[in-house]
Amino acid sequence: MRIDVLTLFPEVFEPFLSASIIGRAVEGGSLSVRCVNFRDFAKDTHKSVDDRPFGGGPGMVLMCGPVFDALESVESDAETEPVRVILTPQGELLTQKILTELASKPWLVILCGHYEGFDERIRTGIEAREVSIGDYVLSGGEPAAIVLIDGVARLLPGVLGGEESVEEESFSRGYLEYPQYTRPRDFRGMTVPEVLLSGDHGRIRAWRTEQAKKRTLERRPDLLGDDR
Numbered sequence: 733m734r735i736d737v738l739t740l741f742p743e744v745f746e747p748f749l750s751a752s753i754i755g756r757a758v759e760g761g762s763l764s765v766r767c768v769n770f771r772d773f774a775k776d777t778h779k780s781v782d783d784r785p786f787g788g789g790p791g792m793v794l795m796c797g798p799v800f801d802a803l804e805s806v807e808s809d810a811e812t813e814p815v816r817v818i819l820t821p822q823g824e825l826l827t828q829k830i831l832t833e834l835a836s837k838p839w840l841v842i843l844c845g846h847y848e849g850f851d852e853r854i855r856t857g858i859e860a861r862e863v864s865i866g867d868y869v870l871s872g873g874e875p876a877a878i879v880l881i882d883g884v885a886r887l888l889p890g891v892l893g894g895e896e897s898v899e900e901e902s903f904s905r906g907y908l909e910y911p912q913y914t915r916p917r918d919f920r921g922m923t924v925p926e927v928l929l930s931g932d933h934g935r936i937r938a939w940r941t942e943q944a945k946k947r948t949l950e951r952r953p954d955l956l957g958d959d960r
Contacts, residue, residue: 733835733888735765736806736814737877738799739844740781742767744874754882757891765881766806770794773801782847791848799843799854806841814839816860817880819873820849823862826880828903830863834880835887842880844873907944908952 737745745767749758757763771779775797782792807814815837824830834840843850843860855862865876886892913924927939948955 733763734839735763735881736841737765737767737844738770738802738841739767739874740770740846741872741874742769745878748878753891754885757885757888762888762891763885768802768806770798770802773798773805785848793848794845794850796851796853799850803841803858812839814841816841816858818843818855818860818862819876820845820862821864821869823864826863826865831883832887835884842877844877846872906955907948910940910943910947
């Protein structure tokens with residue numbers, strides 16, 4: 733998968749893209765990520781990318797010119813069109829379903845806002861999917877882009893080493909994930925459930941399904957809908 737990130741702060745992504753699972757995905761060729769700085773497409777000597785909002789108000793707004801020019805430069809050598817994603821608190825809430833949809837695409841272009849956000853003509857002019865990672869406001873879209881890239885990349889074939897590890901996780905089957913345990917069997921009086929030590933795979937699967945449903949009902953009943 734190819735991902736281009738349009739941002740004012742490409743240095744934010746450097747440690748993330750070289751570490752852990754994402755670093756291995758990049759090194760192994762499953763994922764290619766390029767960061768492009770809006771400021772490289774500014775026209776004036778001060779490299780301006782923002783200006784005061786018409787009508788007054790606090791803060792600064794990202795200008796159309798550098799954003800459109802950066803996007804057009806990124807897409808100029810492509811034979812196919814990417815899926816464009818704008819990260820904004822006004823977008824649809826990011827879910828595992830959306831991550832799965834995006835992971836099936838060969839190419840994403842992610843736009844990270846900053847300051848007071850994008851000129852509205854950027855939203856209407858580039859026909860992007862608007863996505864939010866939660867009902868709160870961050871200083872910029874970079875942390876949200878990292879969340880999105882991480883969530884998408886781990887769904888790519890071979891990145892985690894097996895499909896089962898993805899299918900068993902929270903939200904993948906509509907439930908939160910069941911409890912997990914490892915050695916030692918007894919830690920400060922807290923013991924591992926006997927069923928997990930039984931070797932009976934049928935009982936273990938049934939227990940895990942029961943625990944996943946129970947945990948979802950207790951913590952996120954909204955996920956169950958009419959299945960409660």
